[in-house]
Amino acid sequence: MVQIQKVHGSGNSFFLLDQTILKQPLTQTQLIDLAKDLTRNVLGGADGLLVVSPSTHPGALGKMQVINADGSIASMCGNGLRTVARYLADKFHEDQFLVETANADLQVKKEPDWAPDVHCMSVEISPVSFERTTLPFDNLDCEQLINAEVTDFAPDLKFSAIAVPNPHLISFVDQNILDSDLLKNLGTKLNSPNPYFPEGVNVNFAKIIDERHLFVQTFERGVGFTNACGTGMSATSLAFALNYPEYDAFNKLLTITNPGGFVQTRVHNDEQQYWMELIGNATITHILDLELPNYQKIKVQETSEDAAYQKFIK
Numbered sequence: 001m002v003q004i005q006k007v008h009g010s011g012n013s014f015f016l017l018d019q020t021i022l023k024q025p026l027t028q029t030q031l032i033d034l035a036k037d038l039t040r041n042v043l044g045g046a047d048g049l050l051v052v053s054p055s056t057h058p059g060a061l062g063k064m065q066v067i068n069a070d071g072s073i074a075s076m077c078g079n080g081l082r083t084v085a086r087y088l089a090d091k092f093h094e095d096q097f098l099v100e101t102a103n104a105d106l107q108v109k110k111e112p113d114w115a116p117d118v119h120c121m122s123v124e125i126s127p128v129s130f131e132r133t134t135l136p137f138d139n140l141d142c143e144q145l146i147n148a149e150v151t152d153f154a155p156d157l158k159f160s161a162i163a164v165p166n167p168h169l170i171s172f173v174d175q176n177i178l179d180s181d182l183l184k185n186l187g188t189k190l191n192s193p194n195p196y197f198p199e200g201v202n203v204n205f206a207k208i209i210d211e212r213h214l215f216v217q218t219f220e221r222g223v224g225f226t227n228a229c230g231t232g233m234s235a236t237s238l239a240f241a242l243n244y245p246e247y248d249a250f251n252k253l254l255t256i257t258n259p260g261g262f263v264q265t266r267v268h269n270d271e272q273q274y275w276m277e278l279i280g281n282a283t284i285t286h287i288l289d290l291e292l293p294n295y296q297k298i299k300v301q302e303t304s305e306d307a308a309y310q311k312f313i314k
């Protein structure tokens with residue numbers, strides 16, 4: 001029997017498996033099959049599987065791999081990284097360290113609890129790129145898409161494309177657009193075979209509530225609608241700071257509400273290198289005991305943390 005966790009950050013839910021506790025680590029094919037199976041069939045499903053494995057990088061307590069619900073691999077996951085950071089912080093009794101991710105070793109830090117049983121972590125979101133070849137995108141007649149109209153996506157809206165390093169498309173919209181089917185239709189179109197984003201893209205619609213407060217709804221690549229997307233809210237915070245200079249948002253604490261709760265972000269611009277802090281809950285909802293890879297028997301124990309989180313966000 002091995003123990004895995006069900007976790008969430010802002011209601012963006014995952015199963016978390018530590019490969020180091022297995023006698024024999026699962027192969028990549030077994031991990032992808034497990035991700036699809038757990039996220040479809042267990043405890044109401046989830047948005048993905050987070051796999052923790054050992055890291056040989058100096059200062060890194062572990063390595064995180066992100067597998068989306070459809071089995072595709074993502075280079076980063078902001079909400080997921082907070083839960084992996086919490087897992088490693090609890091396991092190694094450390095408050096501040098690095099976590100190896102696909103493209104970078106990222107700083108993570110324990111933050112004061114937001115409320116009793118509402119544990120909180122902050123994580124670094126980087127590296128940032130606007131380049132066509134990095135995202136990648138095509139057929140948009142530009143090398144960087146920053147606050148520009150793309151009539152084939154939606155007339156009258158402006159879009160920015162930012163990799164953090166997973167790819168995001170961002171548009172600032174009004175409530176009528178949020179209430180419409182546009183995000184669903186655009187997200188579906190750009191995550192099916194399409195001439196613009198050959199590897200798909202996470203699509204974020206944001207509404208400005210005030211100069212320090214945004215609402216963000218995301219249609220995620222490999223998932224669909226999600227309660228929250230940490231990299232999406234971080235990329236949107238950067239787009240906000242760049243596209244709305246009148247709000248003077250660099251280095252300021254921003255609150256980003258989403259359908260699952262809220263997070264805080266801070267956008268940094270150190271020597272023309274952008275990076276974001278993403279601060280928010282890292283909640284363990286269930287502990288599962290099961291046999292891998294083909295679990296027959298499964299024992300589930302619910303924690304009190306989600307009730308505490310729900311009470312807090314209300």
Ligand SMILES: N[C@@H](CCC[C@H](N)C(=O)O)C(=O)O
Nearest residue numbers: 074077078079166229230231
């Ligand atoms: N929910 C995540 C992002 C997960 C990966 C994404 N679906 C992708 O394929 O890039 C987050 O919190 O950042």
